Amino acid sequence: MKADVFIGGGGIGGLTLALKLVQRGVNVVLAERMVVKAPTYKGELLQPKSMQIFDSLGLYEQICNRSNEIKVLDMLELSSSLQVKDQSFMDYSVLPGKYNAAYMMHHEELKTVILKAACAFDNFHYLKGVACKGYGDGTALLQKGTEKFEVEAQFFFGAEGRSSVTRKAMEVEVKQTTYNHHFLTVTFPRAEDFTDGKIISTYNRFLGLFPLPDDQVRSVYLIPPGDYKALKEKPISHFHKLYTDLAPVVDGYVQQLLDWKKIQLMIPVMYHADSYVKDNKAIIGDASHAVHPMAGEGMNMAIQDADVLGELTADMFERQQTDLTNLKWYEKVRYKRADHVIQLSHLAALAYSFPFKPVSYLRQRTFERMEEDPILHFKQMLNVSGLGMWKENVRDRFIQGGIMPVRIKDLAKDTKELRYYTPEEDYPWKTEGLI
Ligand SMILES: Cc1cc2nc3c(=O)[nH]c(=O)nc-3n(C[C@H](O)[C@H](O)[C@H](O)COP(=O)(O)OP(=O)(O)OC[C@H]3O[C@@H](n4cnc5c(N)ncnc54)[C@H](O)[C@@H]3O)c2cc1C
CATH class of the missing domain: 3.50.50.60 (FAD/NAD(P)-binding domain)
Known part of the structure; x- marks a missing residue:
């Protein structure tokens, strides 16, 4: 052949x-x-x-x-008593143009x-x-x-x-x-109107929920390495409670998982x-x-x-x-x-890797500031989207750390689009030549 x-x-x-x-x-x-x-x-x-x-x-x-459009990732930080302490958003619609959403x-x-x-x-x-x-x-x-x-x-x-x-x-x-944590991951049914992504955390817990089409949701739940085996020996109701504690929106749905068979271990x-x-x-x-x-x-x-x-x-x-x-x-x-x-991705992982209250406080502050500052928000979404790359500078870090005030004015659509990769940047040999 x-x-x-x-x-x-x-x-x-x-x-x-x-x-x-x-x-x-x-x-x-x-x-x-x-x-x-x-x-x-x-x-x-x-x-x-x-x-x-x-x-x-x-x-x-x-x-x-065939997919579920995700415009917004809802980031919820909960207190030890599981009350919402802070909420911020990662919003794809800050990206101008046709490709301003993610799809599951x-x-x-x-x-x-x-x-x-x-x-x-x-x-x-x-x-x-x-x-x-x-x-x-x-x-x-x-x-x-x-x-x-x-x-x-x-x-x-x-x-x-x-x-x-x-x-x-x-x-x-x-x-x-390798990392100091593993994940449980599983897909199960969801409510029809639960269509945006959710990332829910406390200082020592993390649950990511990403709605799929057909009223299903893919989930990832952070666990310490080595806990998977011991967890699987517990009744499945223990798993349901881990989820419903953090996300009441899955109550009545996650319980449709009847045993541990579908729940897989993911090692990042x-x-x-x-x-x-x-x-x-x-x-x-x-x-x-x-x-x-x-x-x-x-x-x-x-x-x-x-x-x-x-x-x-x-x-x-x-x-x-x-x-x-x-x-x-x-x-x-x-x-x-x-x-x-x-x-x-590594930095995002580190933000959730250490189960200490000061880390959770810093994370919460950083996300709050990222959402309040339109330039930081755009940079974050641009980098995640793959449409372009705009690295954070010292000023951005100071704003994130609360040392400098957030910027109020958003960038114009054209200015944002200048940050997108051009066809010449994606395929530079077309202009620079092949041999
Ligand atoms: C277990 C696991 C869970 C993951 N979960 C997530 C997640 O939740 N979220 C996320 O963003 N990313 C996740 N990823 C990463 C994401 O799925 C991968 O980055 C993506 O699938 C990479 O695509 P790929 O085509 O490079 O490789 P793969 O998807 O791994 O595809 C490789 C293919 O090559 C085939 N193959 C391997 N060896 C041979 C061979 N010798 N001859 C012929 N065929 C061969 C395999 O059967 C497979 O079909 C996960 C990855 C793994 C391994």
Whole structure:
């Protein structure tokens, strides 16, 4: 079997990359080792930049129709007696333009939508139940059951997630950082009118609720490492109470979970590979970076990697400029953006990592100020959205810390839009040239 591009892994990253390439006429073979739907929960929150990318791929309407739009994340800080002490909002509508909301969509359903769109192209070859075992000379070494075979290609892209064989073949190491907490995660029914996201915390507890379509809600609840086993031995009513204590809105719904079977353990990790590209190979998504799930960015980073690598590779084939060094453009665009998001997610994680009252007080103050100061609010939402990057400066930190007063005046729409990545910044080789 022969292709222009071989992709290892049919998660959101690999599928988005495949769709992007086949739409531009590139011949793609994708191998996905799983035959059935993945049993574990994964990312489900689509940030505005991902929506912009899916719009360019012709999937925007389909995704909107199958997801729950989230305009606002409601951040509630509760007292020890579980009374609301403070409330602030992360509001996507401070972002001007079409992409001013996040969307919650079932992970496997999103994969199905992208796969279906890619399968409409004759130049897409999807190998289901086929594992990539490594690489030979210009070939990917594949295995289906006991049968072994090879695919010849010009480029090999690894989208196999955390345990990437392509990353291994590229001899790229990752150093994993772990956290002082784990999460319980589960999806269960919700009230029809509960559609905005909620992050509810006390000084030592955290619950995130992210409404999905079909009147369901995905939840994450922070626990100390090692507590999962002991928790599972308690009656399920103990789990219900952990949730209803913090979020009365789930009372009557979370109780529909009748045992611990669906409640999974999620262990957050962080890493960033030193490099994404070597010779004719590149890695995207979780193969190249993992972020703490607090800011809901993991899947979005995979989509954004796929967009840039896909556009670049398609341009290389179209212009017949397939020199391997061109692949470095992908790393040049994506590395610093991904690094910034990793740091943002890490900081967000730290804000909830330490179960002490002064930390909770500082967190509450920071969120309050972020909401009151329109520039801080815009910066926060811009960075989270993926539409642009605007780092916080010393003045911002002073405002957050209460040392300087908040700014009252909001930025004009045009000034905000100047902070969005331009097509020249997303795809700089189009103007600067390929070799
Ligand atoms: C357990 C878990 C829970 C998560 N929960 C959240 C969350 O709540 N919120 C959030 O924002 N993010 C979450 N994430 C992160 C988010 O889901 C990922 O960042 C995102 O799915 C990355 O997409 P990807 O395509 O790079 O990798 P993946 O989604 O991991 O897809 C990789 C695919 O490659 C396949 N594969 C692997 N090895 C091979 C091989 N050798 N040959 C062929 N195929 C192979 C796998 O079967 C899989 O389908 C979670 C991640 C994990 C692992």
